[in-house]
Amino acid sequence: MPDDKAVRDALEKKGAFGTDIDIDRYEDGTSTPDQIDDLQSSDYQRYMENVGVVADEINRSGTLMFIDNGMSHCHTSVQEGLDMMSTKDALKKYDWLKDYFWKSMDPTKDKYTAKSYLDDADGYFIRVKAGYHVKNPVQTCMLINKDKSIQYLHNIIIVEDGASLEMITGCATAHHANDSLHVGVSEIYVGDNANLTFSMIHSWGKQTGVRPRTACTVGKNSNYTNNYVILNPVGTLQSFPVANLGENSSATYNTMCISHEGSDIDTGGMVNLNGRGSRAEIMSRSISMGGKLCARGRLVGNAPEVKAHLECRSIILKDGGSTLAVPELEAHVADVEMTHEAAVGKIARDQIEYLMSRGLDEDQAISMIVRGFLSGSINGLPPALQKELDEAIEQANLGD
Amino acid sequence: MTDMLKIIDLHAEAGEREILKGVNLTVKEGETAVLFGPNGSGKSTLMSTIMGYSTCKVTQGQILFKGEDITDLTVDQRAKKGIGMMMQRPPNIFGVKLGDLIKTASPIGEEVLKEADRFKMGNFLDREVNVGFSGGEIKRSELLQLTAQKPEFILLDEPESGVDLENIDLIGNKVHDLLYDGISCRGSVQRHVSSLVITHTGQILDYIGADCAYVMKNGRICCSGRPTDLLKEIKENGYGECGSCQTIKL
Numbered sequence: 001m002p003d004d005k006a007v008r009d010a011l012e013k014k015g016a017f018g019t020d021i022d023i024d025r026y027e028d029g030t031s032t033p034d035q036i037d038d039l040q041s042s043d044y045q046r047y048m049e050n051v052g053v054v055a056d057e058i059n060r061s062g063t064l065m066f067i068d069n070g071m072s073h074c075h076t077s078v079q080e081g082l083d084m085m086s087t088k089d090a091l092k093k094y095d096w097l098k099d100y101f102w103k104s105m106d107p108t109k110d111k112y113t114a115k116s117y118l119d120d121a122d123g124y125f126i127r128v129k130a131g132y133h134v135k136n137p138v139q140t141c142m143l144i145n146k147d148k149s150i151q152y153l154h155n156i157i158i159v160e161d162g163a164s165l166e167m168i169t170g171c172a173t174a175h176h177a178n179d180s181l182h183v184g185v186s187e188i189y190v191g192d193n194a195n196l197t198f199s200m201i202h203s204w205g206k207q208t209g210v211r212p213r214t215a216c217t218v219g220k221n222s223n224y225t226n227n228y229v230i231l232n233p234v235g236t237l238q239s240f241p242v243a244n245l246g247e248n249s250s251a252t253y254n255t256m257c258i259s260h261e262g263s264d265i266d267t268g269g270m271v272n273l274n275g276r277g278s279r280a281e282i283m284s285r286s287i288s289m290g291g292k293l294c295a296r297g298r299l300v301g302n303a304p305e306v307k308a309h310l311e312c313r314s315i316i317l318k319d320g321g322s323t324l325a326v327p328e329l330e331a332h333v334a335d336v337e338m339t340h341e342a343a344v345g346k347i348a349r350d351q352i353e354y355l356m357s358r359g360l361d362e363d364q365a366i367s368m369i370v371r372g373f374l375s376g377s378i379n380g381l382p383p384a385l386q387k388e389l390d391e392a393i394e395q396a397n398l399g400d
Numbered sequence: 401m402t403d404m405l406k407i408i409d410l411h412a413e414a415g416e417r418e419i420l421k422g423v424n425l426t427v428k429e430g431e432t433a434v435l436f437g438p439n440g441s442g443k444s445t446l447m448s449t450i451m452g453y454s455t456c457k458v459t460q461g462q463i464l465f466k467g468e469d470i471t472d473l474t475v476d477q478r479a480k481k482g483i484g485m486m487m488q489r490p491p492n493i494f495g496v497k498l499g500d501l502i503k504t505a506s507p508i509g510e511e512v513l514k515e516a517d518r519f520k521m522g523n524f525l526d527r528e529v530n531v532g533f534s535g536g537e538i539k540r541s542e543l544l545q546l547t548a549q550k551p552e553f554i555l556l557d558e559p560e561s562g563v564d565l566e567n568i569d570l571i572g573n574k575v576h577d578l579l580y581d582g583i584s585c586r587g588s589v590q591r592h593v594s595s596l597v598i599t600h601t602g603q604i605l606d607y608i609g610a611d612c613a614y615v616m617k618n619g620r621i622c623c624s625g626r627p628t629d630l631l632k633e634i635k636e637n638g639y640g641e642c643g644s645c646q647t648i649k650l
Contacts, residue, residue: 350491353453356476357484358501359476368496372493372496372528373494
């Protein structure tokens with residue numbers, strides 16, 4: 001385990017990207033929230049459903065909910081091979097879990113990871129045992145319910161050899177908890193010949209600070225897909241998940257985001273292609289509607305025969321905002337094939353007028369193009385999530 | 401017959417260069433007019449100007465549609481009044497599926513989509529509009545969209561260009577269907593849809609029963625005549641004498 005002093009020192013360490021947040025400004029959120037048996041009758045249902053978490057739990061293999069810093073609901077359908085509980089409970093139950101604890105993520109990375117480490121953050125533990133394929137997605141919901149509070153979490157996901165899992169995780173703030181901070185550390189382990197699709201939808205308040213910290217270790221011949229969607233206003237959000245790939249494995253990052261007036265979003269991801277023949281694709285589609293946007297992508301080729309592509313596309317729909325695309329390719333061996341594309345600009349006038357020539361008015365045409373532009377970022381989205389996503393795009397008033 | 405489209409002394413710029421230099425042209429109700437002219441003479445610019453594309457800026461003159469001045473209307477306002485255009489090189493619309501566009505843009509879109517196979521477009525409805533389409537696929541996509549749109553006046557910019565011989569018959573017949581609004585009999589003279597058609601090869605003339613033809617040169621209409629006569633003359637002698645011979649007139 002890391003030296004505690006080093007971690008305490010890291011409480012002063014700013015994040016590598018994004019504006020610095022004074023974490024002392026926030027109180028700790030409660031670690032003993034109300035326990036909810038029936039999500040459908042809970043006051044939180046609408047917040048969940050806004051972020052793709054279905055309250056009736058139909059077609060879900062399991063649901064786990066955190067309110068502030070404590071677990072409030074954990075339910076699994078009869079699904080052999082699936083283990084779900086809080087991280088603290090899992091640490092008590094499985095001695096071997098310490099081998100995964102703070103192994104993908106360095107707690108001294110920055111003040112946010114250090115805070116989670118030192119405060120012994122709880123979170124969700126989800127494990128699929130070797131050889132099992134979880135049929136329906138597992139869903140988790142992380143809700144901040146207390147204003148001026150910090151939610152810090154430490155999640156661990158393990159998909160063992162030959163197993164597969166789809167996860168939908170929705171994070172949100174209650175309306176009255178707008179001025180709050182979310183710090184979610186997620187350590188993800190995907191074994192050999194395994195698959196994980198991890199889709200995250202965020203819906204925060206206009207002042208909320210968000211600093212997820214995600215690191216994923218992928219074994220041989222495995223696939224890891226990370227979908228990230230944020231369409232509603234947020235205060236400041238910065239996320240830069242990192243994946244480390246083994247031989248013949250692949251990682252796909254799809255990001256879809258809208259930065260509204262007053263929002264500052266800095267997102268993207270990094271993939272270290274460490275195994276021979278590993279592959280990665282980072283796709284990002286973002287729109288500034290008056291907010292600040294930064295789309296990052298970093299691919300590092302460390303082994304022969306790796307193939308990777310990075311695509312950052314942004315459009316500005318309203319003046320007053322800004323977009324910055326930062327695509328980076330780094331190679332340490334000769335035999336790699338790595339490419340990138342980046343484009344920043346407005347929607348081409350000829351595309352708008354083409355749709356107008358079919359009878360759509362200008363707002364309808366822009367809305368249709370923007371919806372298509374955003375949808376183009378997500379390949380292989382779980383079908384269960386598509387409907388929620390379409391509704392979220394619909395509600396984002398893109399043509400206004 | 402009443403005037404469907406009347407263009408009076410139209411001057412227009414594209415890229416700050418004057419392309420149309422005083423075009424006068426009338427297309428009557430139910431009439432199909434053909435527009436010939438060398439490359440760069442302004443034919444496509446004229447069509448884009450009629451449709452209202454912002455790449456073309458009118459500096460002088462008027463466009464009347466069914467007697468109403470539409471010179472300052474937006475593209476969609478013109479489309480809603482009944483003008484439709486088959487573009488030669490339409491833009492790629494990334495992320496927008498062809499089927500979704502047709503369903504959204506037209507009240508009869510759902511019905512028309514059921515006929516997509518007859519346009520050989522059944523497998524393209526889930527494809528992004530125009531992205532990766534071949535020349536023939538673009539034409540068939542444009543015709544499927546226009547069929548859903550049901551315009552009263554159609555601008556056809558080189559409907560046969562880039563189409564292989566196997567598909568030319570399909571394209572020609574679908575253009576015919578559009579112009580005759582469902583009347584399948586080739587002998588019929590009952591036509592309510594009007595059109596202006598640009599062609600270089602004249603192949604489309606076998607399908608559309610054109611009534612008259614114009615030659616455009618240097619941004620002006622310089623000659624008019626019977627479509628077959630003009631085409632024959634152009635094939636034999638090119639456009640060199642057009643505008644000066646004064647021998648071919650309707």
